[in-house]
Amino acid sequence: MKLYYSPGACSLSPHIALIESGLHFELEKVDLKSGKTESGADYASINPKGYVPALLLDSGSLLTEGPTIVQYIADHAPSARIAPKPGAMARYQLTEWLGYINSEIHKAFGPLFDRSSPEEAKAAARKKLDRRFAYVARHLSEHAYLVEDTFSVADGYLFVTLRWAKAIGIDLSAYPSLDAFRERMNQRPAVVSALSEEGIEVI
Numbered sequence: 669m670k671l672y673y674s675p676g677a678c679s680l681s682p683h684i685a686l687i688e689s690g691l692h693f694e695l696e697k698v699d700l701k702s703g704k705t706e707s708g709a710d711y712a713s714i715n716p717k718g719y720v721p722a723l724l725l726d727s728g729s730l731l732t733e734g735p736t737i738v739q740y741i742a743d744h745a746p747s748a749r750i751a752p753k754p755g756a757m758a759r760y761q762l763t764e765w766l767g768y769i770n771s772e773i774h775k776a777f778g779p780l781f782d783r784s785s786p787e788e789a790k791a792a793a794r795k796k797l798d799r800r801f802a803y804v805a806r807h808l809s810e811h812a813y814l815v816e817d818t819f820s821v822a823d824g825y826l827f828v829t830l831r832w833a834k835a836i837g838i839d840l841s842a843y844p845s846l847d848a849f850r851e852r853m854n855q856r857p858a859v860v861s862a863l864s865e866e867g868i869e870v871i
């Protein structure tokens with residue numbers, strides 16, 4: 669398997685999942701500005717969607733969309749226990765969190781990452797993110813992880829969005845459970861390895 673990634677982007681979530689899974693994988697960095705991969709390939713010819721993450725399977729099939737990729741990884745390494753079994757109630761809780769992080773948190777960062785977006789759009793995005801993170805913080809004030817009080821692929825994804833929040837100065841000091849969660853995740857060996865492999869710092 670090969671994961672196409674960009675340092676610190678949402679592809680860090682499947683990267684963490686791959687390390688946690690113990691499955692064998694390779695990495696290929698994508699320069700999202702030039703559209704080239706580190707081996708010089710035209711990324712659009714590999715993933716016509718043009719964005720990361722993408723997971724190239726040994727069969728030659730390409731999987732895209734972070735929430736799908738992390739579940740594929742988890743289901744192919746059941747002994748790593750990084751997602752509840754398909755069909756279990758907890759599995760729907762996992763997909764509920766993945767959906768929430770994907771559409772309500774990840775995508776809400778859009779205006780903050782876009783230099784051309786107007787200040788009002790940025791302010792609205794910050795307000796929305798505050799509400800979205802407040803909901804997660806309430807859950808994490810009573811639970812160490814998002815699903816069944818044990819690490820799952822949803823935690824890796826949430827961690828990535830908390831790194832972004834910290835990096836761009838979103839004030840989450842009202843939610844100490846989020847800071848504590850990010851710190852806890854920073855200690856996980858798989859997270860330490862993923863950050864080091866991507867050449868990005870611990871924040």
Ligand SMILES: N[C@@H](CCC(=O)N[C@@H](CS)C(=O)NCC(=O)O)C(=O)O
Nearest residue numbers: 677678700718719720721733734735
């Ligand atoms: N729907 C996709 C979105 C992935 C996404 O937003 N990727 C960003 C990095 S975090 C990206 O590659 N952006 C560059 C682009 O859209 O061209 C998913 O959930 O995997």
